Amino acid sequence: MTALLALAALVAAGWWWLDRPLPLRASPLDLSIEPGTLPRGVAQAVKDAGVDVNPDLLFLWFRLSQQARLIKAGSYELETGVTPRRLLSKLARGEESLRALTLVEGWNWRQVRAALNREEMLKHDTANLADEDVMKLLGRPGVHPEGRFFPDTYTYSKGSSDVKVLQRAMRAMDNRLAEAWAQRRxxxxxxxxxxxxxxxxxxxxxxxxxxxxxxxxxxxxxxxxxxxxxxxxxxxxxxxxxxxxxxxxxxxxxxxxxxxxxxxxxxxxxxxxxxxxxxxxxxxxxxxxxxxxxxxxxxxxxxxxxxxxxxxxxxxxxxxxxx
Structure with a gap:
């Protein structure tokens, strides 16, 4: 009977911990999970990011939840109040921390490149490339870049390549231009x-x-x-x-x-x-x-x-x- 009571108390304490806010050294914290990271490595990454938690305990929660295999790589933002339960849900759903870049109507290509270079959270893979090399990288060799990107707001996760943003903006312009051309009088x-x-x-x-x-x-x-x-x-x-x-x-x-x-x-x-x-x-x-x-x-x-x-x-x- 005493053993059963002790086990029940231990389980109750565990459930209480799952819904208790984790101590953060700062708020918000940036958490980066690299592709291929195993659940134990994820638990350690949470600790290294500035969360005051026992990584072994966190890893145990990942395993017992049966959601460990669902954890997705990406860039996440942890804020005051996040609990172990909410943390795992965030990682399993892939709720990445997204930034936004707005390309303004009427901007020229020089202004687009400057805007990309100002984004500190982007990976600047095109920063040192000539215009023609950027277009080759985007699969449009010989095409002048001016006007080929649609002005809109594009979200991206921390560490994303500026190439991906340009690819999305280029596809958007392709689609918008095709739609307009189809309505030509x-x-x-x-x-x-x-x-x-x-x-x-x-x-x-x-x-x-x-x-x-x-x-x-x-x-x-x-x-x-x-x-x-x-x-x-x-x-x-x-x-x-x-x-x-x-x-x-x-x-x-x-x-x-x-x-x-x-x-x-x-x-x-x-x-x-x-x-x-x-x-x-x-x-x-x-x-x-x-x-x-x-x-x-x-x-x-x-x-x-x-x-x-x-x-x-x-x-x-x-x-x-x-x-």
């Missing part, structure tokens, strides 16, 4: 999905108000139809690269680069930014109309005109303050 001048992507990237940079996207696309579509130069400042700025200091001068408009749409007809050779879904659709679904010009009104919106006289009056009104 006959009046769109884009002859291919790649041309639509280039045009969408310009629309993205020129749009100050969402409602104007299809109208801006219409202007560029109309210009391309009649062989009129696009004459859009963002392409010139893109061609200047890192040398652009924020002040676009007349000499810049006259300096020829492959992206200068004042000196060269048609679309530039590559996108100039990452367009979002709305700009992709606007590129292939331009608004109806004969507008050939637009000018910023100063409130984010644009004034559209069908001819040069109307446009000059709009410039005088909104840019020069003349009535």
């Amino acid at each position: 006959p009046d769109s001048v884009a002859k291919s999905a790649d041309e639509a992507l280039i045009l969408a990237s310009i629309v993205e940079k020129e749009t100050g108000r969402a409602a104007d996207r299809t109208l801006i696309s219409s202007v560029f579509n109309n210009r391309l139809k009649i062989g009129m130069p696009l004459q859009t400042d963002p392409t010139v700025i893109y061609g200047l690269g890192a040398s652009f200091n924020g002040n676009l001068r007349k000499i810049d408009l006259q300096t020829d680069t492959p992206w200068n749409t004042y000196t060269r007809p048609g679309l530039p050779p590559t996108p100039i930014s990452m367009p979002g879904k709305a700009s992709l659709l606007a590129a292939v679904q331009p608004a109806a109309g004969k507008n050939l010009y637009f000018v910023a009104k100063g409130d984010g919106a644009s004034q559209f005109s069908e001819n040069l006289d109307e446009h000059n009056r709009a410039v005088n009104k909104y840019q020069r303050g003349q009535r």
